[in-house]
Structures are given as structure tokens and as C-alpha cells.
Amino acid sequence: MSAKHRRRARRGARPVKAVLLTGFGSPDVLRAGELPTPEPGPEEVRVRVRAVAVARTKDVATRAGRPPFGPLIRRFPHVLGTEHAGVVDAAGPGVSPALVGRRVGVSAILPCRECRACRRGREEACPSLGLIGVHRPGSYAEYCVAPATGVHVLPDDVSDPEAASLAANGPVARAQLDAGDVREGSTVLVVGASGSLGSTVAALAAYRGATVIGVGRASRRPDGLTGLPIAAALDATADLADHIREATDGEGVDCVIDNLGVPALWKAYRPALATMGRIVVSGAIEHDPVPLQLLPFYLRSQSLIGVRTGNRRQIAALWQDVRTGFRPPPSHLHQLPWTDAPLAHRQIEDGTAHGQTILEIP
Template structure:
């Protein structure tokens, strides 16, 4: 089988590997398509401290089950499925309270174990979620990115009374905008980014107002319009954002952090406690695949709006280059196997 492998940071190869066979409790998926994520680029560039090399990358993938291991019902062969990249132990404290995404023994497909940028992949049977025929293949490949939005929204609990501010109109921000609009029905969505073309994407995906905060002070802009956000999502993850979000937030607001920077930031305890703010962090997803598949089945989100490019997997280097360099026009890139 052909697999896209990062041999060492900066060295990507399409190599021939032996066909993988599912172990007990596993299924094998014949991959049809896979999405490129920023974390794939980070592994390629050597910026992910958790990745071990060589590594087959890719954690957003869709295909069909073509083999099962011992203990898995053979009737599953042929199922259309997407793979949850979170592989957890099931018995540690986080797992016992429904948060397998921060399992004490967490393995992430495409990071700690080989991923979906391959013609075939094996994974635990419980991680392969059936996709109904009403969801087209390309949209099915987008389930995993929307689980990231589902995970942070499950903590923020947005609703019709909320005014939301989203920092960043990349894939994480756009999936969050769609969820806030189509699933949770928030009153108003404001998006801040420094690329006008990304802000246009935000409007296409449901934003009510957008602001390019390259040279405009966001705090002054909001105050001028009498806006105090009650839900703030940081999908840009720069260390300057959290202190600013605390200052902008309404009393009793909720702030969600979707990623991380290793650089420190300085925040005021008084700014948090005086308004009794709630601050949440989010990593990967905690069993959100069924939820997102339901969203897509009910047409509450439109994943096709995020897909801007498609390439055969043999052109992965060009696909990665476009994803990494063309932030004005590129959102989600799919590889076809």
C-alpha cells in the first residue's frame, strides 16, 4: 500500500508499505479521502513535540471498512466510515468522566500512531463511525474538523441570548462560526482576522460582522458599537488574545481557547473574577463524532463551504504548499486516494 510518510522533519515521501492487517478489536479502512490540517504541517516541519518519526500523518479521513480483526462483527465490512483520531485507554480518570481526548495514555492517530494519509489504515472498531449515504464523501471527510467546534461549544454552551466574538477565520474559526449559527442559534457573530479574504469566508459561513484588526483597535471598535461579547472563541491562538478577550468580555461571559502557543501571556485575576468569567480550553474531541454526523444529516452545518482545493494524493507536496502558503484563498484541502 502507498503511504505518505514524514521520514524526518522536512522530508516527506510516498512510500510502499506492507498492507496493514487489523488486530483484535480493530477494523481496516480503505481510505477514499483525507483532509490536510495545520497539525499535519507542524509534524512535517518538525514543530510538534509529540510526533515520532517516521510517521504517516493525517487524522481527518473517510473510507470504507474492508477487513475486521478478531472480535469485530464481519457485517461491518463495507460500511462507509470516518475515523475518530482519539485513541484512549478507557479506564483513567479523564476517560471515566467522559473526556477521553485528554486520556492519561492518549494516542492520536497521525501523531502518536500512523494516520490516514495512506491507502489503508487500521484503528479500534469503536473509532470507526458510520456515515449515512445522505452525506457525500467530501463532506464526510470534514466530520473531524467540525468535532473540534463541537467540543469547544459543548463547554461554552452558547445560545440565542449570546453575542459571540470569534478570533481567527481559519478552518477552526469557520467551523465554530457554522456551529454557533446553524446549531446553537446565537444572536450575533462577530469575527476578527487580519486577512480580508478570510473575513469574506467568515461572512459566507455565517458571520454577521467582520473586522480586520490589523490596524484597528478591536476594543474601541466594539465599544463604539456598544457590543460586549458574551461568548468568545480564540481560534487564532496568539498569546496576546486571551488578555484582550478578558478585557472585552461581558460580565458572566465564557471564553474558549481552541489551540495553544508555547509563549507565555500575562492575565489579570481581577479582570476574570470581577466579571466572574469562565475560561475553557479544548483539545481534539470527546466522543463528538455522532453529534457532528447528526448535524450534517440535519443540514445544520455546510461543510462543503470550507473545501477549497482537492488533489490526488500523489500531489501531496503541492497540496501542502498551497495549504501552508495561500491563506487568502485556501481553507480546507482534500487528498484523494
């Protein structure tokens, strides 16, 4: 470790600013405060945070104390904030000092690296999978510590808000499209395409050369699909399957990416899945069971696949996509000052936000 690096690593005394979760409740429980500067441990880096992605489940639901992550928070104040972007400020033992000063996008997943799933490169299935911002202090702060394996150096032409959005949504979007076998020439229906993950899925599918049909909930935000690279924008109506068939010349779609899991929507689009089609799910915002009939699945060689998040292979592949030109849709990036974290949570909660909300730390 160089002398310059050692000096950087000893900056732990001064307090740093953070947005603190002071208890479960409304967005008003998010309050400005200070914490000691975190120090990177072995195989870790400290990142000077510039942009943080705000997530519905990992941030908003957790702040309210709701499952799956709310019950895991047992000490307050706590710092929320999962995927983020910034500049490496210090490197712990075992990490190359060459990373210091580099702009990076940061993954929030914390696999155990020892279980059967991790040994097979399937970290998304790790039974002990943790998250920055849930199982340890997060990135609603000036500084955040993360495993060095979870940071990826950014191309110069990728902005900090873009990088935070890509880190948050890109790996799972890639995992979903891989699971759905979406490639050039495929037709894919993205349910909830106006959301942070859905808009990234739609953009990445189009980047692969697929024909994308987006479905939004018109009652929530009529203009939510504007600006996405989609061939057709449909409303979540009872005759949705008819409109899907019309948009696909009667063939139906090869793949459905469903990040909502709303029973009424499932019933509406399910008849329009093509033979050999795949439904990929990564969300269930209402937690209600969907009506599942097995007969069509085996008679038409269809599949239902659950995707939790991206693994290290998909994370690396996502950043390779970024290096070759993939970017999140600009119209679906919405920046707020990090002091407006309560407002960001409120907008996501009441349905007035669409796309990815980013908190910027100057």
C-alpha cells in the same frame, strides 16, 4: 466471521500506495511509496481511505519535527494523516461484519480507556491519549486501521471530503461551543474564523442559532471569511473591541472561541467580553504568553476554559448534528489529489490556504 469477510481480512500481502514522511524537514520530505496492507486487530477495522483532512499542528508541524507531536515520531518512513473518511474494507475479531462496505468518518483519537479520565467519559483529558497518524500509521495511504469505536457510519448525502472535515473539526468545535455555553440567542466571537477549525466553529454556532462574529487576519487572506454564516466580519486591528461592541449594541460577546492564542489579538478583543462571558481556547500558534489579568475575571464573573479535543459523547453528538442537517461551509472545503500532499503542506505553512484542505484518494 463469514467466509467473505475472512477472504477480505487475508488481503495483507499486496503492497498499497502511501505518501511517506521520510524524515523531518520541508514539504519535500513527503514522498510516494508503498507499504504492506495493514491488518485490523481485535476491535479494529480497516478503512479504504477516500479523503483525509490536513491539519496544521497534527500534520504540518509534525512533518517539520515541531512540538507537540514531531518529537514523538522516532521511526521513518512514517505515515501521517489523522481524521479521514472512506469505506470499511475489513473487520477484526470482535467487530460486526455488517460494518464491511459501509462509508464512515473516522476519529483519530486513541484513548487508553482505563485511566480516571477515560472511565469518566472524558477521553480528551487522557494522559496517554494517542493519535492515528502520530502514534501509529495514519491515513495518507490507501488503507488505514482504526478502532471500531472511532468510526461513524455516514448519511448518504454527506460527501467524503465533508466527512473528513467533519471528523477533523466537528467534535472539538462542539466541545468548544459546549464549554462556552453557546446556544440560540448567544453572541460568539470566533478568532481565526477563516481556518479549518474556526470556520467549522462559526458554522456550528450559527446552526445552533447563535449570532456569530468572525475575526480573520486581513494581512494573511482578505477574503478568508467570505461564505461563512456570520453577522459581522472584523479585521484583527488594535480597535477590535470597539468594533465588537458596535456589532453587539454595546453588550459585548457572550463567548470568544480563540484557536490562535496570539497575544496582540487577546489584548484587542479581551475588553469586549460581556459579564458572565467565557473565553474558550484551543490553540496557541505563536506559543507566546498572553497578558492575563485576573481582576476582570472575578469582578465580572468571566471564565477562561481550555479545550483539547472532543470526547466520545461530543463525537457522537456531532454526528447526530450531521444527521439532522449540519454541514461544513462549502466555501471552506478545498480538495487536492493526495499526490499533492507537499503542496497542501506548503499552502498551509505560507498562509495561502484557508478553511479545510482535504486530500482525495481516488
